[in-house]
Amino acid sequence: MTTGAHPDETVVGLEVHTELRTVTKLFCGCPNRFGDAPNTNVCPVCLGLPGSLPVLNRQAVELAMAIGAALGCEVRPSSFHRKNYFYPDMPKDYQISQYDEPINVNGRLALPDGTVVGIERAHLEEDTGKSTHVGSSGRIHGADRSLVDYNRAGVPLVEIVSAPDLRSAAGARAYVAELRGILVATGASDGRMEEGSLRIDANVSVRAAGGPLGTRCEIKNLNSLRSLQRAVEFEAERQSQLLAEGGTVVQETRHWDENAGSTVTMRSKEEAYDYRYFPEPDLLPLAPDDAWRDRVAAALPPMPAARRAALLALLDDPATSQGDQVASVVDLDLDRFVTTATSRGVPASLAVARVANELAAIEGAGDLDADNVATLLELEDRGELSATQAKAVLADLAATGEDPRELARRRGYERLEVGALDALLDELIAQHPSEWARYVEGDERLSQFFVGLVMRATSGKADGKAVVAGLAARRSTWSEGLGDLGAQRRPD
Amino acid sequence: MTTAVELAAEVRGGVTTARSATEAALRAVAEQDGAVHAFLHVDADGALRAADRVDAMVADGRDPGPLAGVPVALKDNLCTRDMPTTAASRILEGWTPPYAATVVDRLVAAGAVPVGKTNLDEFAMGSSTENSGYGPTRNPHDTTRVPGGSSGGSAAAVAAGMVPIGLGSDTGGSIRQPAAFCGVVGVKPTYGMVSRYGLIAFASSLDQIGPLASTVEDAAVCLEVIAGHDPMDSTSLREAPPSVVAAVDDGVDGRRVGLVRELVDGADRDVVEAVERAAAALEAAGATVVERSVPELRLGLSAYYLIAPSEASSNLARYDGVRYGLRVDAEDVTAMNVATRTKGFGDEVKRRIMLGTYALSAGYYDAYYGQALRVRTLVARAFASAYADLDVLLGATTPTTAFALGAKTADPMAMYLSDVFTIPSNLSGEAAIAVPFGAGADGLPIGVQLLGPARAEPRLFAAARVLEAAA
Numbered sequence: 019m020t021t022g023a024h025p026d027e028t029v030v031g032l033e034v035h036t037e038l039r040t041v042t043k044l045f046c047g048c049p050n051r052f053g054d055a056p057n058t059n060v061c062p063v064c065l066g067l068p069g070s071l072p073v074l075n076r077q078a079v080e081l082a083m084a085i086g087a088a089l090g091c092e093v094r095p096s097s098f099h100r101k102n103y104f105y106p107d108m109p110k111d112y113q114i115s116q117y118d119e120p121i122n123v124n125g126r127l128a129l130p131d132g133t134v135v136g137i138e139r140a141h142l143e144e145d146t147g148k149s150t151h152v153g154s155s156g157r158i159h160g161a162d163r164s165l166v167d168y169n170r171a172g173v174p175l176v177e178i179v180s181a182p183d184l185r186s187a188a189g190a191r192a193y194v195a196e197l198r199g200i201l202v203a204t205g206a207s208d209g210r211m212e213e214g215s216l217r218i219d220a221n222v223s224v225r226a227a228g229g230p231l232g233t234r235c236e237i238k239n240l241n242s243l244r245s246l247q248r249a250v251e252f253e254a255e256r257q258s259q260l261l262a263e264g265g266t267v268v269q270e271t272r273h274w275d276e277n278a279g280s281t282v283t284m285r286s287k288e289e290a291y292d293y294r295y296f297p298e299p300d301l302l303p304l305a306p307d308d309a310w311r312d313r314v315a316a317a318l319p320p321m322p323a324a325r326r327a328a329l330l331a332l333l334d335d336p337a338t339s340q341g342d343q344v345a346s347v348v349d350l351d352l353d354r355f356v357t358t359a360t361s362r363g364v365p366a367s368l369a370v371a372r373v374a375n376e377l378a379a380i381e382g383a384g385d386l387d388a389d390n391v392a393t394l395l396e397l398e399d400r401g402e403l404s405a406t407q408a409k410a411v412l413a414d415l416a417a418t419g420e421d422p423r424e425l426a427r428r429r430g431y432e433r434l435e436v437g438a439l440d441a442l443l444d445e446l447i448a449q450h451p452s453e454w455a456r457y458v459e460g461d462e463r464l465s466q467f468f469v470g471l472v473m474r475a476t477s478g479k480a481d482g483k484a485v486v487a488g489l490a491a492r493r494s495t496w497s498e499g500l501g502d503l504g505a506q507r508r509p510d
Numbered sequence: 511m512t513t514a515v516e517l518a519a520e521v522r523g524g525v526t527t528a529r530s531a532t533e534a535a536l537r538a539v540a541e542q543d544g545a546v547h548a549f550l551h552v553d554a555d556g557a558l559r560a561a562d563r564v565d566a567m568v569a570d571g572r573d574p575g576p577l578a579g580v581p582v583a584l585k586d587n588l589c590t591r592d593m594p595t596t597a598a599s600r601i602l603e604g605w606t607p608p609y610a611a612t613v614v615d616r617l618v619a620a621g622a623v624p625v626g627k628t629n630l631d632e633f634a635m636g637s638s639t640e641n642s643g644y645g646p647t648r649n650p651h652d653t654t655r656v657p658g659g660s661s662g663g664s665a666a667a668v669a670a671g672m673v674p675i676g677l678g679s680d681t682g683g684s685i686r687q688p689a690a691f692c693g694v695v696g697v698k699p700t701y702g703m704v705s706r707y708g709l710i711a712f713a714s715s716l717d718q719i720g721p722l723a724s725t726v727e728d729a730a731v732c733l734e735v736i737a738g739h740d741p742m743d744s745t746s747l748r749e750a751p752p753s754v755v756a757a758v759d760d761g762v763d764g765r766r767v768g769l770v771r772e773l774v775d776g777a778d779r780d781v782v783e784a785v786e787r788a789a790a791a792l793e794a795a796g797a798t799v800v801e802r803s804v805p806e807l808r809l810g811l812s813a814y815y816l817i818a819p820s821e822a823s824s825n826l827a828r829y830d831g832v833r834y835g836l837r838v839d840a841e842d843v844t845a846m847n848v849a850t851r852t853k854g855f856g857d858e859v860k861r862r863i864m865l866g867t868y869a870l871s872a873g874y875y876d877a878y879y880g881q882a883l884r885v886r887t888l889v890a891r892a893f894a895s896a897y898a899d900l901d902v903l904l905g906a907t908t909p910t911t912a913f914a915l916g917a918k919t920a921d922p923m924a925m926y927l928s929d930v931f932t933i934p935s936n937l938s939g940e941a942a943i944a945v946p947f948g949a950g951a952d953g954l955p956i957g958v959q960l961l962g963p964a965r966a967e968p969r970l971f972a973a974a975r976v977l978e979a980a981a
Contacts, residue, residue, distance in 0.1 A: 062609050066828050068602065068710040069589040069611060071743050100824050102870070106843055111827030164843065166832070294870035296879060299715035299821060301744050 025261045027227040028254040029234075030190045031182035033219040034197055035175050036207040037145060038081045044144045044174035045072030045114065052213050056167035064172035066109030071300050078174035079121070080314055081206040082142045083306060085176050086122030087315040088204045089137045095305035096121040096141070098298040103291045107147035107166045115143035115177075117295045121304065127180070127200070128323060129192050130345065136181030147171040148214075170214075176206065182221065182231065187250035191243050194218060199322035199349055211242050218246050222253040224261065232257070233267040237274050237281055249274040253281050322348045329356055332366035340367060343374035350378050358388035364395040372398075376409055380416045390415055394422040401481055407431045430479060439472070439480060443488050446471050458493050465489050514580045514674040514728040518621065521579030524568060528561035528579025532623050535581035538672040539625065547647050548657075548667040550586050552626035553593050557581065560623045567621075574621030576731050582617055583667040583676035586627035587634055588719070589708040590614055593624075597710045598642040599632045601854025602835045611708020612743070613677060613719050613736040620735040628663025628676060632856045633826065634684055634712040636660050637928045640919055641858045648915070649692060651954055655912040658688030658928075664722045665692040675732050676722040681712050682814050683907075683932025685720045686944035690907035690957025693946045695729045695974065696722045698932070700964045701939030702747040704733075705740030711825040713818035714745075716936040726945065726975045730754040733967065749965075757968030758975050763796030765901045765969065772807040773905020773931045773959065780950040781906045788947045788958040789904055791980035792973060802900065806892035809885045810934040815926060816869045816882035817937075822859075823866030829854060861922065890938040893963070902973050903961040906931050907944040911954035931959060941967050945974040947981045 040050050046063035062070040086093040099117035125137035148170050153162035178197065184190045198216060201207035208215050218241070223234035237253055240246045257267045271290070272281040320328070329344045347356055352373050359369040372395060377383045394415060398408040403426055414425040446468060447454045457464035469485045512520075520526040536554050543549050564574040584590060587597040589607035596602040614624065631641035639647040639662025647662045649655040650670035657666040661678025665688035668676045678685040680698040689696025697720040704719045711717060721732035737751040769789050774782050789799045831837035831850030838849035855863070869878035896903060908928055918925040935942040941964065944957040958977065962970045 062607070065833065067589075067607060067609070067834070068595070068597070068605075068828070069587075069607065069706075069708040070609075071707050071745075073742060073744050102824050102827060104827065104830060104844070104847055106830070106832045109828065109833065111830055112824050292872045294824070294867065294872075294875075296820060296824070296870050296875070299713075299745075300711075 025224040025226050025258055027225050028186055029182050029223045030184035030250055031221040032180045034178045035217045036201050037215045038078050038174040038206050039208055040075055040077045040174055042075060043172040044075050044078050045172055050173050054169055059169045065168055082121050082176050083314045084204040085140050085206050087318055088200050088321055089125035089127055091122035091125030091140060093122055093311050097303040098301045099295045100298050102294040107149045109171050113144060114298055116141035129196055135183040135193055138179045138181055140176050140178040143175050143177060145170050145173040145175050187247045190250050191247045194243060203319055203321050217241055220250055222250055224254050224257045233269050236271045238271055240274055245274060245276060325353050332360050340370050343370050346374045351384055354388050355391050359392040359395045362392050364399050368399055369395055376412055390422055401483055403431055442475055511671045513725050515731055518576060518578045518580050528564035528623060531579045532557050532561035532581050535625050535673050542670050545653050546650050546666050546670055547645060548628050548663040549626045550629050550644055551593050556592050557623050557625040564621050576620050577735055578621035580622050581625045581673045582622045583628045583664050583673045584624050585630055585661050585664050585678050587679060587710040588614055593627050597633045598630045598644055600643040601829045605835050612705040612740045616736050628667055630663055631660035632859050634660040634679055634681055635858050635862055637687055637925050641856055643856055649912045654914055656915055658691035660684040662688045665689055665694055668694045668722050668724055674724055674728055678722050679709055679717055679719050681716045682936050683929040686907050686932045689722055689944040691912035693955025694722050694724055695726050696944040697729050697733055698935055698942045700941045702745050703737045703751050705743040705746045707740055707742040713821040716818055726971060726978045727758050730758050730971050752965055752968050754967045754971045758971050760972035761795055762792050762973050762976050765797040767792050767797045767799045768802035768896055768900040768903045769799055770903050770905045771803045777906045777909040781956055784948045784956040785906050785958050788977050791977055795976045804892050804896050806888045807934045810889050810937050811930050813882040813885035814933045816878050819862040819866030820869045820879050823863045826863055886937045889934050893938045897963045901969055905959050907957040907959040911950040911952055911956060935961055940964050941970055943970045943974045945977050947977050
């Protein structure tokens, strides 16, 4: 449906709000904890009671600086402003935020596909409380009544503002996924989008490829990667069609309706708030010294991109088809299970595959002992456990945390002694000469007949692969022997 | 009347009891406050309980502190756990905070006995205490006159002898101007010397809590009790405050005093004469007095009336009917906010919220708020250059003696002008004291003003003590 003149390029810039994983709130000593009973983690400061004053949380500043360092930002002296507007879940009816002097500016984020997205700023601010509107609409207009929980009021946030460098809904999604990984790696965020730890506003416009930027609309409060992608897709298509039909895009703030799968006008540019920003007189300017900044930067753990590269380097084939598995391992923060196993000689391909698929499927996998998992992978790699057996033992390991060798033994998976298998095979071959003869003559199906016999005789303890290998070895010896014998016996 | 220092000494020495001092204060309030209306709330039971705790400590041989058994009055914009706190606004009628201001805790820890909460201009916005949502306070020297404001209740309570010490807050002169009108000592400490935690904010970058007292020494003792770093106030100074009690009798020998033309120009003749007599008294005590012009101070008033309302418009946003205080129900949240604020705020508060909202608006910020901040810097620099060769500046506190109730209520600009001499110290964040010095032709008290740089309170108290002795 696109034509040459059609505005077919989507331009997206994102504002991602991440709650910081501090012990206490940004300006008071209340616990920063999700899920507690409403209005229990509150005090005069975060309720904005008359006379109360904010005191800046050092840990929040440090996490903000860590985010800046991880995004390659310039970490600068900064200050706080008040952003004034009335809303019932905002106790002071202003939000303390950073305005013209944010703590982090001019960073960049490289996506796995190589796209580099500019980071304009990443600044500190406080969260609002949480409103629940009771009534048909679920929004403040038309609600019968509204309930406010101030536990979230004053929780520290960092708002990360990207440049309009993204060119598709999928790209926007990839950006947030990568950013989320970085935020989790720095320890700044738990990355739980379903708990609102990460919230996204998307600025979307369309243009003819390479042309001047079009008028943008801001879509507020996208709370999942899926919503983000759908909302950007919808909005780009809406604007595109509007322009194709000769209309114009009006700059406005829009709301994403998840159920309808569409964006709707929230407020126009004319209705936009005048936030009347001015310097927050209750707080001093924030000027982290070089030593502090250096300390925070030096303490940064490796970021997801570096960790993916490190795992890929362990694989024999760097252009491996296991790229997605590696990404998933890093995304789930399970790298150490792979590296611990490979350091003990388990092939990286096996380790990556098992960690990305089997281990990742287990809830709370990250809490497992990496050495135990490595032991299990060793058993599988050496053929002492079949893939199916290994999976069963992994489930036991997740449940009990015990030594996988012991767990395998308890399931009766201990490997048969090599000598015992040999003796058993000789015995079974002797008992089934005609089946053996057909196998020797090349009927491969008979190998499964013998595997079945062995399994029955050993109650499944034998390794199927070892049985097949034993049969093959005997066949070749037997064939050679027969040849000799035959030559000898061949009647003249 | 017994001073706070004398009273505390008697209580600590077992000569008298905190209970009897408190009972005397409560009796004085009962006898006089009908005419004066200094108090919005008196907590007799709470005060007597506090007094008994002080007496019990004395009986146990423990020292209750430098204000042992001293009844104190608290401006009703200071949060108290056991008494309502309204800032004289109907919007906070009946609200009792779940916490106390740092200064209140410090006073009590020093043995003081809070007897009640005093009247003020609503949210400290005014210069006469007529803007109270609960009726005006009257000047004890002449009840047809205003006590000044906004700390008019505390000034009147001290002037009437109901209590020896009151706390006020000073944003543009709200301690010094009523002190001058009521003939008591009023101190505006260096910004950050006294914690603002628990002070209901008017203009956060200008607000500072300070004492009103009948003597310079009482004010010094009180300031020393309430001063000092508070981790709950990010703007409170980290350095230990200088001792003012030890400096009270230091005198002014060798001090260089600047009589600032801009701090007397436009004042009534008798006020100017009082300042000139004060200059002579300081010279007689060994100071050198020079006349000095600091023209930038004239700009202070206009800058103040942009900065203070701007901050106020934000500080007062929280009174929205959602969480505490007045709520006027309406069909939706926004209508409820509007109805609540329309009913709960008085005219002067609304005027300043509108002024401040306008000054901060997109497109106007730079011309108004931004420009005012630049003027503020100019004023601070002008003071700094004056202090390069002068130790103390001298001027009037107010252009006139206490005016009649109703005289300026119809003309906000005329009312604003009564703070013209006090505002510059708030803009620069520096120290200033108003000390009574003589009386006007009308027989009403005149207060002269001593100004100094940040943390220069010791030399100001010493100079104030010289004037107190010479008055």
